[in-house]
Amino acid sequence: MQETLQNQLEKMNEKEFQKDLIQWFEKEMRDLPWRKNQDPYRVWVSEIMLQQTRVDTVIPYYNRFMEQFPTIEALAFAPEEKVLKAWEGLGYYSRARNLQSAVREVHEQYGGQVPKDPKEISALKGVGPYTAGAILSIAYDIPEPAVDGNVMRVLSRILSLWDDIAKPSSRKIFEEAVRHLINKENPSYFNQAMMELGALICTPTSPSCLLCPVQEHCLAFSEGIQRDLPVKTKKKSTKVIDLLTVMVQNQDGDWLMNQRPAQGLLANLWEFPSFEKQQEQESAVQIQEFLKTDFNVEAVVDAEPVLVQDHVFSHLTWKMVIFKAKTKDQTSIGDRAAWMNREAIERVALPVSHRKIWNHYLST
DNA sequence: TACACGTGGTA
DNA sequence: TTACCAAGTGT
CATH class of the missing domain: 3.90.79.10 (Nucleoside Triphosphate Pyrophosphohydrolase)
Structure with a gap:
């Protein structure tokens, strides 16, 4: 493990952190259509749609999509043109084609059951390390990290980590942090709460630290440097x-x-x-x-x-x-x-x- | 590793 | 208006 990460983790009271975070989530979580149940297919579709896409944008697409393709079988047997039409306007269209390809794979190779094995689920098209962890934790209560932009931003502040979150190599540092901090009894709520915190409180600019349920655990807040984190290098122009x-x-x-x-x-x-x-x-x-x-x-x-x-x-x-x-x-x-x-x-x-x-x- | 891959919202 | 962003993945 990275020496700085090890040092910062030793300053954490992880049990209290988990309790404060999850209690806040149970009280404040948004009522979103993909939170109706833990159906792995519903979770899966939501995670694909939410990649690089805002919640408000996804909601109407998600509701129409689940109405049109309510099950793995419905999506597996649909013509691709119908799937692309349902995705029209959402962007990143390879997500839709990869999702259908992966759903067909689940239908044919896994009897229509989304695999619980990290290796197997990660091998599905369009399922990278974030989505694999998200489905396994949210649908199956398996304690795997689900590290997205929110989680990297939140953890860079909580643990005062100065790794550049734009660099792919930084991901594994934050995954390692989550493996140490995650609540094994409720990994679903832990991961969702980290993302919900990033979306509602620990926002990129001007985070609402005075409303933050884990303020007392936050190293960046204690030093007043929450606005300087995370470190994120800029992209080049188009x-x-x-x-x-x-x-x-x-x-x-x-x-x-x-x-x-x-x-x-x-x-x-x-x-x-x-x-x-x-x-x-x-x-x-x-x-x-x-x-x-x-x-x-x-x-x-x-x-x-x-x-x-x-x-x-x-x-x-x-x-x-x-x-x-x-x-x-x-x-x-x-x-x-x-x-x-x-x-x-x-x-x-x-x-x-x-x-x-x-x-x-x-x-x- | 760096870049391709969409779109609509926001400061 | 420019720039960045929003629950990333594939190559």
């Missing part, structure tokens, strides 16, 4: 991509749609055909050549765009310029392209940027 997008309509009134590649950004989602702009040529000319080359579609492209919009991802920005075009063609090449009517476009999963384009069209 790059910008100039994108040309075209809404092609044929004589039936159907729109040309393209399904994105199965790997990478927005995998398997549908979009209006788009490509990265070459700075030299005129946009309408580039679009015409793009449609002929990639879709075998001869189209007449408007001279001026109908819409300009930026879309910001976590790691890049699309500067989108959207044109409309008309064609007499009824066929298109590429098995990932299709002509869609209005109902079909409503039915498939689009990235938020393209859903905005569509909604803009509907409102004009």
Whole structure:
């Protein structure tokens, strides 16, 4: 064990810490839909949705998802397009595809029972060290660490640990701390309480230390340095991509749609055909050549765009310029392209940027 | 290890 | 407006 961690842990009264923390949680825990029971599947879905995503954002998605896919079997046998549609707008879409893949694995290899073995559950797609610990502790009362951003922030303050929580190597230090602090009788409430404390009290900026149930256990508070922790290095800025997008309509009134590649950004989602702009040529000319080359579609492209919009991802920005075009063609090449009517476009999963384009069209 | 991977909310 | 964030994982 790290020497500093060992030193800091020796200053803790862990039994009193557990008692104060869990008593606070029992009194103050939010009434959230995934806390209705300890069904491992319900816990699992919630943990995947909550990755890098706010509770308020997740709640309506979670309720719809559980209504549509109430059991492991329901999700295992659902078409992927239905799952992606249910995930539309949540982001990090590989979570949805990995979840369904893992659920199918549980159905086929484990008789539909989410495994309790840390090695087995960690081998499931999309289940990393945090999610494995969360499911095992919350659903099965197994004393495994569930270290997320909240827990690292809370523990960096409680134990006055100055490890950079942005570094992957720091995770294991906090996991080790949890293994020493966790309440073996109620690991579910202990882990949830640590996260709840981080979400409600021990917030990133201006923590509410005067309301904190474990204030007397907090080394950072005792030294008045809670605002200096945790240490978290900054990320680099995002790059910008100039994108040309075209809404092609044929004589039936159907729109040309393209399904994105199965790997990478927005995998398997549908979009209006788009490509990265070459700075030299005129946009309408580039679009015409793009449609002929990639879709075998001869189209007449408007001279001026109908819409300009930026879309910001976590790691890049699309500067989108959207044109409309008309064609007499009824066929298109590429098995990932299709002509869609209005109902079909409503039915498939689009990235938020393209859903905005569509909604803009509907409102004009 | 560092970066890809989404989105909407907040200071 | 920029920057950071919010219950991380895969490569």
